[in-house]
Each structure stands twice: as structure tokens, then as C-alpha cells.
Amino acid sequence: MKLNKVVGNLITKIPWFVVCGRRNLSSGVEKERVDCVVIGAGVVGIAVARELCLKFRRNVLVIESGSTFGTGISSRSSQVIHGGIYYPPNSLKARFCVRGRRLLYDYCKEHGIAHKQTGKLIVATRNEEVPKLNHLLNRGNDNGVEGLKMIEASEAMAMEPQLQCLRALWSPTSGIIDSHSFMLSQLGEAESHGTTFCYNNTVTGAHLEGNQIYLHISETESLKNWESQQHPPSPPDILLVPKLVVNSAGLSSAAVARRFSGINHGVVIPPSYYARGCYFSLSNTRVAPFKHLIYPIPEDGGLGVHVTLDLDGQVKFGPDVEWLDHIDDISSIQNKFDYTVRGDRGNRFYPAIRKYYPSLKDDSLQPAYAGIRPKLSGPGEGFADFIIQGEESHGIPGLVNLFGIESPGLTSCMAIAQHVATKLSSRLGPSF
Ligand SMILES: Cc1cc2nc3c(=O)[nH]c(=O)nc-3n(C[C@H](O)[C@H](O)[C@H](O)COP(=O)(O)OP(=O)(O)OC[C@H]3O[C@@H](n4cnc5c(N)ncnc54)[C@H](O)[C@@H]3O)c2cc1C
Structure with a gap:
């Protein structure tokens, strides 16, 4: 109209x-x-x-x-309610995430919006990642994220039998929401x-x-x-x-x-930078391998190819990070972005996921959807x-x-x- x-x-x-x-x-x-x-x-x-x-x-x-x-x-996110761990203390991201999470849970409860406080494990899969996990614990505590706890591999793997890790950071306030x-x-x-x-x-x-x-x-x-x-x-x-x-x-x-x-x-x-993130879902799997959100150590531009769950318990992996070039302002305003998920992009997912989920079967991933991040810093430029x-x-x-x-x-x-x-x-x- x-x-x-x-x-x-x-x-x-x-x-x-x-x-x-x-x-x-x-x-x-x-x-x-x-x-x-x-x-x-x-x-x-x-x-x-x-x-x-x-x-x-x-x-x-x-x-x-x-x-x-x-x-x-x-409409293209992981639909995760984040705890507020990753962001520098006093940044807007840290403050709004922690406050926004509390407001969001309260709103969901009051208005009957489907959501689940699943909790999340951030996992170190190599020795050199363990100090990064400690850093995330300290940062999360500084940001006022409630209930964070470092746990041993045995405890994490008891919670998630398909998981392999050396240590894990447990974030009980993380969850998922039906964002629509x-x-x-x-x-x-x-x-x-x-x-x-x-x-x-x-x-x-x-x-x-x-x-x-x-x-x-x-x-x-x-x-x-x-x-x-x-x-x-x-x-x-x-x-x-x-x-x-x-x-x-x-x-x-x-x-x-x-x-x-x-x-x-x-x-x-x-300046505007754009980073595409693709998701792959698990095919031929009747029983979801995980009940909690599982995240690796964050990478440049994103949080790492992680396990997200939907409210039916279905598992998907992603998003990865692919920097997009040559998006001019007119194309951006007209939403002329390429959201195609090419099957061959999955080849990078298998090794990334197998670091924490070694029994991921060959040919079990299928393209799902892609989202694009509006970034204010380019590749390697940090937070x-x-x-x-x-x-x-x-x-x-x-x-x-x-x-x-x-x-x-x-x-x-x-x-x-x-x-x-x-x-x-x-x-x-x-x-x-
Ligand atoms: C891959 C991915 C995963 C994510 N996962 C999570 C997550 O798990 N948890 C979390 O907290 N956050 C997540 N995010 C971030 C979150 O999804 C976004 O921060 C949030 O959706 C942004 O909402 P928005 O309203 O700013 O933008 P949008 O949803 O993009 O809304 C902007 C709207 O503006 C319209 N528009 C654009 N230009 C014009 C114009 N010129 N005139 C009129 N209308 C216009 C567009 O059509 C659009 O509908 C994720 C983001 C991505 C990309």
C-alpha cells in the first residue's frame, strides 16, 4: 500500500x-x-x-x-539468548546483553513466548585454548554474568556424552528463543x-x-x-x-x-563491513546428539562454528565467517545480498565441528540458511x-x-x- x-x-x-x-x-x-x-x-x-x-x-x-x-x-540468527560473556566490560554489548537477557526472559515468561534456558558449554579442545577459557570466565564475571563455572572435561562429557573437550566453561543463563x-x-x-x-x-x-x-x-x-x-x-x-x-x-x-x-x-x-555466516543442519539423525548449546573458543569475526538447538531439539551448526566485498550502499539498502549456502562450504564445517564432536559422520551435514552480520570492523581488526x-x-x-x-x-x-x-x-x- x-x-x-x-x-x-x-x-x-x-x-x-x-x-x-x-x-x-x-x-x-x-x-x-x-x-x-x-x-x-x-x-x-x-x-x-x-x-x-x-x-x-x-x-x-x-x-x-x-x-x-x-x-x-x-530472521537469520541462531536465536540464542546470550549470557554476556564475550564483550569487554562496560562496552554497550556487555551492558545491553546482560540487561537485555534479563528483560527478554522476563518478557518471554509474561507473554508466553516459547523459549528455553538450555545453558551453554564453551569448550577448549586444545591445551593452548585453556587460558582463553579462563579469560572468558574472568570477563563474564566482570560483566556480571550469573552462575559461570569452569568445569573439568569429565563433567562436561558427562553432561554431553558426544562431546570431546579438555575443559569447559558452563554458562547456565544462556538459552534459546522463538524470535519470530x-x-x-x-x-x-x-x-x-x-x-x-x-x-x-x-x-x-x-x-x-x-x-x-x-x-x-x-x-x-x-x-x-x-x-x-x-x-x-x-x-x-x-x-x-x-x-x-x-x-x-x-x-x-x-x-x-x-x-x-x-x-x-x-x-x-x-565504515560498513559485511560478514556472511552459513548454517548446516544434521541430516539422517533421529536423536539429537546434544541437549545444550556447545560453543568453541571464539574466532575472528564470530563466535566459532557452534551447536545451536531449536525449540524442537533439532541441532544445527554455524555460523562460519565469510567476509563479503564490494557491497555498495545502494545494493545494501535494496537488500541485494547473496544468502545462498553452497554445499561445498560444508567441507570447512566437518573439521571445525569434529574438534568437539569427533563422531560427526561423513555426509551428515546439509545446507540450511545464511545470515549476514553488519560489522563495524574488518577482518583482523578485532572488537x-x-x-x-x-x-x-x-x-x-x-x-x-x-x-x-x-x-x-x-x-x-x-x-x-x-x-x-x-x-x-x-x-x-x-x-x-
Ligand atoms: C548469522 C547471525 C546469527 C546471529 N545470532 C544471534 C543470536 O543467536 N543471538 C543474538 O542475540 N543475536 C544474534 N545475531 C544478531 C541479531 O540477529 C541482530 O543483532 C538483530 O537481528 C538485528 O536486528 P535489527 O532490527 O537491527 O536488524 P534487521 O532485522 O535487519 O532489521 C532491519 C530492517 O530494516 C529494513 N531496512 C533496511 N533498509 C531500509 C530502508 N532504507 N528503508 C526501510 N527499511 C529498511 C530491513 O528490511 C530490515 O527488515 C545474529 C546475527 C547474525 C547475522
């Missing part, structure tokens, strides 16, 4: 939806004043919209380029408190008039032939003039921000934190950009939403 029809419907449905001063620009592009816009209906954008409308009674319009919610990174049901529940709450989700519409850029942002919106379908780095094939269908904007566009949030004219790009927008960027960085009142929301973004989403609301609090008014 065209966005101006959606906004038009809102005028009749919700008279207090802040639509003031509708007029046509001389260019012929319609202009609408709105209250809050969230760009992107992934797990984070949905959580932010819910927070803004529930706690601050704001009317929120979520613009999503896909045909429904959660079709980006959020979670998004659906949060989306339903947001909708019933004044949020409108507008699908099939893409934010192609923005400009500033004074300190006011004008968002350029086009129907996604009309952008199919958009290839140049410059302008979309036709003028935007509508300009939205919001009081608040949260750019939660996942893989393309930096690409979208680079198309906001008037921002000092060199200083505030980080990069989430960036949640407000007026203090870019100077534009009412704009928050979310960059690099890779793992543990699902676990952290409710804490991120609270943080975004705090950042905007001077403009949001009292909470309820």
Missing part, C-alpha cells in the same frame, strides 16, 4: 496522529509531518517502536522496505498502542532544512532499477517530516545515514562495539542512528530500546 494512503488512513483512524501542515512541495512531492519514525521492522526497530509508544505514548510510524517485519538479519513469536508479540503490543507498520516502503535518503529532517520515502517496488550511487530512479513518493527518527535499518543503517545530506559523514558514520549515536555526535536533534547491531542484538534488543528512549528523553516528555 502506498505510504501516503497509510498516513491518510491514520488521519481518519487516529485524529491526534501528528499530521499537521500537509502541503505539496513545489517539486510536487507530498510532505507529511509525523511524530516518530523508526526505519526498519527488525527485532530492534520493533522493540524501539514498542518502547516509544508504550512508555511515552508517542505515535510511531515504522517504515520497512520488506513486505513484512523481521525479514532482515532478525517474540517479534510478533512486541509488534502486536506496539500496534495496539499507536504504532503503524508500513511495509514495502524504503527510506532512500534525507535532507535537512535547518535542524529538521526530511525523510525521502519511495515504494520499494519502484526502486528495482536503482543502480547508480546517486539518486533513485524517480523522486520520492513522499517526504516525512518527523520530530524523532530512529535509524534501525540493520545491515543498511550506515548506508542509509550516508544518504542523509547535511551530516558530517567523515566523522560520524562508521567493535554497537554504536548508538544521537545529537551529541551528529548535531541533529531527534535523530538516533544504530550502527553495527550484530550479535548479541537479539538478546540486547529491549535494553537497546530503553537506551534509545533515554537518549531521546528530553524530546519524549514524561514516561507512563
